[in-house]
Amino acid sequence: MTDAPATPIKRYATASDYVSLMKPRIMMLVVFTAAAGLVAAAGVTGTPIHPLMAAIALLAVALGSGAAGAINMWFDSDIDAIMTRTSTRPIPSGAVPREEALTMGLIMSGVAVMLMWLASNWLAAALLAFSIFYYGVIYTMWLKRSTPQNIVIGGGAGAFPPVIGWAAVTGNTPLDAWILFAVIFFWTPPHFWALSLLAHGEYEKAGVPMLPVTHGAKATRLQMLLYTIVLVPLALTPLLTGLGGWIYGVTAGLLGAVFFGYAVRVFMSRAGDADCTAAEKKLARSMFLFSILYLFLVFAALIVEHAAGLYFPVKGF
């Protein structure tokens, strides 16, 4: 006797499915880093911004991030269906039709850019439009399936929010804004590869050329260490320009030391190898989670300094 094939349970899209399309967890980090750029710009340059305009600018960043997420899910629905981690997303699970996700992404992109222009200036709106294009087209449609450097170059998309926040206040993008961009840019590879060390089998199954799939776990662990070696001192450069004070310096220094410690331990381990132990897998996962905490606290330190009036410059720099 043979079992009858399981009939998929019919699902009807709810509002939460559409929220899932916007990748809300990524959106939170994007909005937070944009807020840090916005607050730091106001603190450093003394340029005032109307609180409501600032809130609308941040909402525009959130909508832009959601739009890029929806476009990404539309294009990647084929590989999302193959990977276990992503198979429950709204499109592969059958809750939301692909065309709806694309339509939603495109409309939200337009709304986000327009709101940003209304609330701030053309430069911030143009940067937001470019970052949506960068994530939705350059990363998702081109880099992701064609090169193991996909998340290195594609990381640029996630690095734009603080620059957008800065531009929304001042109408320009000075060196300080690009330092924040660089911090996120160099943070992305060790952050993402820590996760892909655990899920490289899934990426291989879906035919996505992530670094652990194409070059192996050992080469990935080395690359993670190298990017962390660049990131940790880079995160201290705001002390040189006056963007960060004592609170920022201590936070970035201590957390950077811990991040570097994780990178060394993961490099020395066999995490991602076929014969790695559960403890080594756990170590890679811990590094992934810590990397999120690192970015959150480093940018939170900037917000605390410039929003709460706790900026104490580091003398001697």
Next chain:
Amino acid sequence: MTEKPDPYPGEFTTAPQMDPEAIRARKKRNVWLGLALFGFVVLVGITTVIRLAGADLSNGAGFYYNASDSQGKKAEQPALPPGMTEDQATPPAPSPEESPE
């Protein structure tokens, strides 16, 4: 008695039926969509009000909002020809004889 002929292929005899769960889900989605549209209109309204509140809409300042105007900077007037004073450049007021009775 003759039977009613079958509808031609592709013709709907009845509208496609949706089950109650699908109707409920659609209703919920529509409510959220309506709220999102309303929110968008409110945001555009708020932005416009805040922008106009800081703008100089007096004569000569230009129709369009200019950030520098809101900081008290007057719109630049064209330079007078050499030798001409501002009094000479001002158009004369109509004399009483010229005014209609």
